[in-house]
Amino acid sequence: MAIKTSSFRSKYRAATDFMVTGLAITATILVVVPLVAIFVYLLLKGASSLNLDFFLKNPVPEGESGGGMANAIVGSGVLLGIASLIGVPIGIGAGIYLAEFGRGTKLANAVRFTADTLNGVPSIVMGLAAYSLIVIPQQHFSALSGGVALGIMMIPTVARTTEEMLLMVPNMIREAALGLGLSNWRSVLSISVKTASPGIITGCMLAFARVAGETAPLIFTALGNAFWSVNPDREIEALPLQIWVYATGPYEDQHRLAWAGALVLIVLIVLAVSLVRYVTSRGVLKGAS
Amino acid sequence: MGVGIEVTNLNAWYGSNHTLQDINLKIPANHATALIGPSGCGKSTFVRCLNRMHETNPIARVTGTVRIGDMDIYNDAQPVEIRRRVGMVFQRPNPFPTMSIYDNVASGLKLNGYKNKRSLDEIVERSLKNSALWDEVKDDLRSKSGASLSGGQQQRLCIARALAVDPEVLLMDEPASALDPVSTSKIEDLIFQLKSQYTIVIVTHNMQQAARVAEETGFFLNGRMVEFASTHKIFTNPSDKRTEDYITGRFG
Numbered sequence: 001m002a003i004k005t006s007s008f009r010s011k012y013r014a015a016t017d018f019m020v021t022g023l024a025i026t027a028t029i030l031v032v033v034p035l036v037a038i039f040v041y042l043l044l045k046g047a048s049s050l051n052l053d054f055f056l057k058n059p060v061p062e063g064e065s066g067g068g069m070a071n072a073i074v075g076s077g078v079l080l081g082i083a084s085l086i087g088v089p090i091g092i093g094a095g096i097y098l099a100e101f102g103r104g105t106k107l108a109n110a111v112r113f114t115a116d117t118l119n120g121v122p123s124i125v126m127g128l129a130a131y132s133l134i135v136i137p138q139q140h141f142s143a144l145s146g147g148v149a150l151g152i153m154m155i156p157t158v159a160r161t162t163e164e165m166l167l168m169v170p171n172m173i174r175e176a177a178l179g180l181g182l183s184n185w186r187s188v189l190s191i192s193v194k195t196a197s198p199g200i201i202t203g204c205m206l207a208f209a210r211v212a213g214e215t216a217p218l219i220f221t222a223l224g225n226a227f228w229s230v231n232p233d234r235e236i237e238a239l240p241l242q243i244w245v246y247a248t249g250p251y252e253d254q255h256r257l258a259w260a261g262a263l264v265l266i267v268l269i270v271l272a273v274s275l276v277r278y279v280t281s282r283g284v285l286k287g288a289s
Numbered sequence: 290m291g292v293g294i295e296v297t298n299l300n301a302w303y304g305s306n307h308t309l310q311d312i313n314l315k316i317p318a319n320h321a322t323a324l325i326g327p328s329g330c331g332k333s334t335f336v337r338c339l340n341r342m343h344e345t346n347p348i349a350r351v352t353g354t355v356r357i358g359d360m361d362i363y364n365d366a367q368p369v370e371i372r373r374r375v376g377m378v379f380q381r382p383n384p385f386p387t388m389s390i391y392d393n394v395a396s397g398l399k400l401n402g403y404k405n406k407r408s409l410d411e412i413v414e415r416s417l418k419n420s421a422l423w424d425e426v427k428d429d430l431r432s433k434s435g436a437s438l439s440g441g442q443q444q445r446l447c448i449a450r451a452l453a454v455d456p457e458v459l460l461m462d463e464p465a466s467a468l469d470p471v472s473t474s475k476i477e478d479l480i481f482q483l484k485s486q487y488t489i490v491i492v493t494h495n496m497q498q499a500a501r502v503a504e505e506t507g508f509f510l511n512g513r514m515v516e517f518a519s520t521h522k523i524f525t526n527p528s529d530k531r532t533e534d535y536i537t538g539r540f541g
Contacts, residue, residue: 104347170383172379172381172383173383173385173386175342175345175379175383176379176383176384176385176447176450177385177396177400178342178345178368178372179340179342179372179376179377179379179451180372180373180376180396180397180400180450180451180454181369181370181371181372181373181397181401181454182369182397182400182401183369186400186401190396190400191385191400194385194387195385195386195387197387
């Protein structure tokens with residue numbers, strides 16, 4: 001027997017379907033528009049000031065034209081390198097503890113709560129912490145202190161995504177590993193973490209991209225440096241710092257360089273994230289989930 | 290070669306739930322032994338006590354003695370050691386999703402530090418042949434993920450993975466319940482062949498399956514073992530009224 005549908009009900013259903021689809025599409029557009037708008041605006045404002053000098057030369061004294069941000073680009077690289085060396089291993093380690101070893105323990109709950117709180121701490125406070133812990137005892141600003149501030153900021157994001165991704169690994173995969181006579185730590189590292197690794201890498205990339213654009217924690221740690229420096233023990237320039245200084249300065253030339261700097265910063269972050277994704281996605285097998 | 294299993298006064302708990310009560314039985318070497326019973330009767334818990342998987346759950350507890358061959362598994366050995374001698378195949382196929390077919394089979398050896406590449410190749414081939422999967426996967430050993438296979442193939446991959454560590458006992462917890470009839474009959478044929486080399490304990494909801502593959506059958510009910518005898522006797526002339534009611538479909 002065929003089911004009779006009243007035409008009103010089927011029209012109503014079609015209308016609802018249309019509306020919900022429409023809302024979802026609108027929301028998607030609202031997400032994409034600001035991103036595209038910012039990028040297009042940066043291209044319009046900054047692309048014209050980009051030339052080889054921008055990547056190869058250090059800043060020139062105020063009032064002179066020309067110069068570039070070579071020291072800031074490399075400085076940002078040094079700072080983010082230090083930050084990743086601190087944030088990624090500690091964050092992943094903490095996430096593994098939360099998901100695999102400490103499930104349900106008081107310590108794990110305390111660590112999880114601390115990580116969430118740390119995630120909400122304003123970035124300038126991180127800068128102050130690094131300032132009082134490293135800069136004051138050493139009595140000088142340094143790339144190291146800036147990197148530590150950024151690294152600590154990465155920890156909660158990395159730890160919590162690692163935990164979430166590990167919790168998504170089905171328990172039967174762990175049982176399979178234990179059933180083969182693997183020790184617990186071996187099963188965690190070679191099976192659970194490996195299975196969750198695409199998600200964990202995404203978490204690391206999110207944390208990386210977030211701190212790459214941070215200015216506030218660097219103000220009284222890395223400080224900025226008009227000259228070439230890659231020494232972690234000295235003041236160092238960073239792209240966000242340089243953009244901030246130039247954008248708030250009085251000179252038209254500096255404003256243009258600031259726009260170019262912002263463009264380069266975004267492109268470099270996208271490149272770094274894509275590169276890591278490409279490198280880590282090689283060797284993924286057909287049909288692997 | 291397989292070894293016999295002797296279980297004495299085995300009790301198991303999940304939290305305050307007494308899931309296994311005073312189990313005593315002897316499972317002969319190189320036989321297939323089927324465990325039947327309604328859901329929740331304790332048969333899965335029982336096989337999980339035979340390789341100490343039960344205690345991986347923090348609220349679980351076990352008392353009693355289990356001897357596998359000459360080893361008292363709760364007193365003489367570490368769980369890791371036992372699980373290498375007592376392989377397990379689970380209800381749902383659970384290949385490692387990020388690993389190739391080859392690495393899935395080799396995982397138990399490789400991750401325990403086994404390095405000899407040439408003999409690893411041989412072991413992988415032999416295990417896949419023993420699990421009747423070799424011909425279907427030999428061309429994609431390293432290029433395809435274990436997760437890309439069909440459900441029945443995945444389960445045979447899991448059997449190969451368990452065989453590769455060269456256990457003496459193979460525990461199978463409803464190995465065919467998630468599979469279609471064709472795959473199920475392949476797994477049953479496999480059990481038939483494998484018992485010349487291993488002692489097999491298989492949990493099943495399918496009584497025909499028990500009748501087809503097993504020499505002995507145990508009937509579990511509410512955490513107790515009601516009857517343990519030759520499969521023929523259980524299905525034709527059970528001595529306990531409850532066993533008879535169950536196999537004739539009056540409950541469960």
